[in-house]
Amino acid sequence: MGTQAAPAGVNRDIVHLAVPALGALVAEPLFLLVDAAMVGHLGVTPLAGLGIASAILQTIVGLMVFLAYATTPAVARRFGAGDHRGAVSIGVDGLWLALGIGAVLAVAGWFAAPWLVGLFAPAPEVAAEASIYLGISMAGLPAMLIVFAATGLLRGMQNTMTPLWVAGIGFAANAGLNWVFMYGLGLGIAGSAIGTIIAQWGMVAVYAVVVFRLARRHQASLRPHRAGMRGSARAGGWLFVRTVSLRVAMLLTVAAATMLGTEELAGYQVVFTLFSTAAFALDALAIAAQALIGKYLGAHDVLAVRAVLRRTLQWGALFGVAVGGVIAALSGVIGIAFTGDPALAALIQPALLILAIAQPLAGIVFVLDGVLIGAGDVRYLALTGILNLAAYLPLLWWVIAGGVGGASGLAWLSAAFFGGYLSARAITLGLRARGIRWQGADAGG
Numbered sequence: 001m002g003t004q005a006a007p008a009g010v011n012r013d014i015v016h017l018a019v020p021a022l023g024a025l026v027a028e029p030l031f032l033l034v035d036a037a038m039v040g041h042l043g044v045t046p047l048a049g050l051g052i053a054s055a056i057l058q059t060i061v062g063l064m065v066f067l068a069y070a071t072t073p074a075v076a077r078r079f080g081a082g083d084h085r086g087a088v089s090i091g092v093d094g095l096w097l098a099l100g101i102g103a104v105l106a107v108a109g110w111f112a113a114p115w116l117v118g119l120f121a122p123a124p125e126v127a128a129e130a131s132i133y134l135g136i137s138m139a140g141l142p143a144m145l146i147v148f149a150a151t152g153l154l155r156g157m158q159n160t161m162t163p164l165w166v167a168g169i170g171f172a173a174n175a176g177l178n179w180v181f182m183y184g185l186g187l188g189i190a191g192s193a194i195g196t197i198i199a200q201w202g203m204v205a206v207y208a209v210v211v212f213r214l215a216r217r218h219q220a221s222l223r224p225h226r227a228g229m230r231g232s233a234r235a236g237g238w239l240f241v242r243t244v245s246l247r248v249a250m251l252l253t254v255a256a257a258t259m260l261g262t263e264e265l266a267g268y269q270v271v272f273t274l275f276s277t278a279a280f281a282l283d284a285l286a287i288a289a290q291a292l293i294g295k296y297l298g299a300h301d302v303l304a305v306r307a308v309l310r311r312t313l314q315w316g317a318l319f320g321v322a323v324g325g326v327i328a329a330l331s332g333v334i335g336i337a338f339t340g341d342p343a344l345a346a347l348i349q350p351a352l353l354i355l356a357i358a359q360p361l362a363g364i365v366f367v368l369d370g371v372l373i374g375a376g377d378v379r380y381l382a383l384t385g386i387l388n389l390a391a392y393l394p395l396l397w398w399v400i401a402g403g404v405g406g407a408s409g410l411a412w413l414s415a416a417f418f419g420g421y422l423s424a425r426a427i428t429l430g431l432r433a434r435g436i437r438w439q440g441a442d443a444g445g
Contacts, residue, residue, distance in 0.1 A: 010307040014288045014315070020160040024151075024285035025087035029217070030252040034175050035192050038182055044266050046189045047339065048122065051269030056116050056130075056255045058276075059247040061144050062107060066097045066236030066243070069158055070151030072287075073294035074158025080298025088220035091153025095211065096224035098149035099238035102142025109138040120258050122265075133193045140197035143204045150207035151397050154292045157214070166206050169219025194295070230364045238378035243420030245385030249392050253417050256400050260409050267348040269409055270338045271332040275355055280324050282363045284414075285312045286370025287320065293374030297439065305439060306373075311361040314369045328356035347407050356416035365422055368429035377438040392423040 035054070039048045071094040078087035109116075113135040117127050151163045177198050181191030216220050250272075257268035289312045296304040327334075331352035335345025372381055393414040404412060432438055 003434055005384075008303060010292075010304055011311060013292055013312060014285070014308065015153075017158065017288035017291055018284045018315075019162045020164040021155075021287040022281060024160065024163040024327060025280035025284050025287065031292045031345045034171075034178055034197065036269065037338055038178055039189055039192055039276070040270075042188060044262065044329050044339070044341070045123075045125050047269060048126045048262050048266045049131075049189065050133055050192075051254065051272075052117055052120050052122055052126065052130040052258070053134040053137070054269070054273075055120075055251060058252065059251055060109060060141065061148075062247050063240060063243050064098070064101060064105075064145050065147065067101075067145055068092055068155070069239055069323045069373050070094070070236045070289070070378075072155045073376050075153055076158070076291050076294025077298035077373070077376075078340065079157055080295035085218045085422035087156060087221045088153070088215055088218045089225060090154065091149070091156065092211065092215060093224050094149040094152060094223055095146060098145040099142060102145040105145075106138045106141040106171050118254055122258060124263075126262060129189050135190050136193035137192055137197065138200075140193075140200040143197070143200035146204050147200065147207060148162070150204075150211060151326055153211065153214075156294065157289060158291055158295065160291075161286065161422065162210055166203050166210075169206070170199050170203040173202055177440040233431060238382040239373070241382035242378065243383040245382075249389055249417070249421055252396055253394075253413065256376055256396055256413055257410070258403050259333050263344065263347060264405060265397060266339070267344055267351070268413070269333070269346055270335060270344075271351045271355060271410070271414060274327065274334065274352070278355075278359060279362065281323060282316065282319055282359070283366045283370070285316050285363070286373075287367045288312065289367055289370040290374035293371055294376075297375060302439065309371050309433060312362060312371065316363035316367035318363075320360035323363075324356040324359030328353055331356065332366065347410060350411040354411060354414045355418055358422060361422050361426055362418075365425045365429060368433050369425070371433060372429065372438055373422030375438045377432070380432055380438065384432075388428060389420065389423040392421040395420040 035050060036047065039050045071091055075087045078084070078090065102211050114127075114131050117130040117134060120130075122130065147166075154160070154162050174196055177195030178192050179195075181187050181195045182189075185191060187194065212222070214220075254265075254268070254272075259263045260268075289308055292308045293305055296302075296308065317445050332353060334347070335348050336342065339345070369381070372378075373408075397412075399409070399412045399416050402409075402412065
């Protein structure tokens with residue numbers, strides 16, 4: 001069975017990967033937090049427009065998450081088996097795939113931006129702001145996907161420190177550029193999109209240097225390989241289905257918030273932005289689990305695999321308690337910090353408290369998701385993702401049919417998503433992790 005890792009060694013490996021991953025994952029949604037905070041001070045209408053544009057953009061990018069999630073376990077398995085050259089080659093194939101997909105989506109997305117915004121049927125002034133932000137942001141779409149793929153390569157090589165540095169520098173550049181373009185040059189919401197695009201392509205430039213040096217060190221080719229891209233596409237197809245179910249749930253929730261009204265939509269944007277930030281933070285353990293599960297399965301170390309599962313679940317729940325406590329403690333002032341509007345702050349506080357209560361459950365869900373992705377159990381994730389969505393739809397319909405607006409309506413909507421939908425995911429993922437079939441899944445590549 002290979003080398004049996006001691007529990008202390010597994011703990012050390014998790015910390016070594018999760019702590020830098022936490023910093024990198026927090027930095028990524030800080031792009032959205034900076035945008036939301038700066039745009040929020042432009043007024044409720046631009047903030048509501050950002051909410052719709054961000055939901056569409058995150059959906060497009062999120063559907064391509066397989067560029068990282070399919071790459072990480074495939075690279076990690078080869079790394080664990082000692083094939084470092086093959087591991088890097090698989091990652092390079094992912095970069096080429098990201099560039100091609102990103103270029104196509106950027107062009108199509110620019111033309112489709114007004115139509116995509118119109119699907120939410122917002123007020124005309126909200127639609128105008130959303131279309132401006134979304135159309136400009138499409139120029140950064142290839143960069144976002146390349147960053148995904150490069151991050152997946154480095155995670156598979158058990159390196160989460162480099163993504164931390166790149167994400168940190170990118171966040172700092174994004175904040176400064178947004179301020180210059182939004183306020184210094186008076187470009188409003190368009191300036192926010194322009195600043196973010198420049199920061200994203202700067203991150204790509206850094207990753208290009210890192211990957212070139214990595215390939216040279218392990219004598220790996222920088223050219224794309226058909227077999228590697230085919231493997232990524234095979235695993236990515238199932239991950240695409242899984243991600244579609246997640247994004248449909250998120251988009252339908254945004255659509256429900258739109259039906260409640262502009263104030264509720266703006267409030268939900270703040271709540272969901274915090275959820276995304278907390279999710280990335282909690283996902284640090286899932287990233288560590290992905291990389292380590294792939295590595296230990298490649299090394300045929302089943303005891304270490306089970307140790308990673310057990311320990312990351314424990315830490316996920318505890319970390320969720322800590323994050324939830326912070327959100328609850330700050331729930332009364334978060335709205336003020338984002339918009340400076342006391343009425344909007346009061347509107348979202350009940351929803352923020354519900355979000356806080358759900359964080360331990362979220363921590364468990366994200367860890368289980370990472371474990372099964374690391375094992376390459378993507379078919380199960382895709383099929384149960386559809387079941388989870390089917391379980392959530394009646395809850396969402398019930399909230400909409402109730403016709404309750406204001407703070408109560410936003411709270412019920414939050415309870416349906418953060419409580420009901422996450423619970424469905426926890427059940428399906430937990431049932432799978434209790435067995436052993438997922439350990440024999442194929443990571444692809």
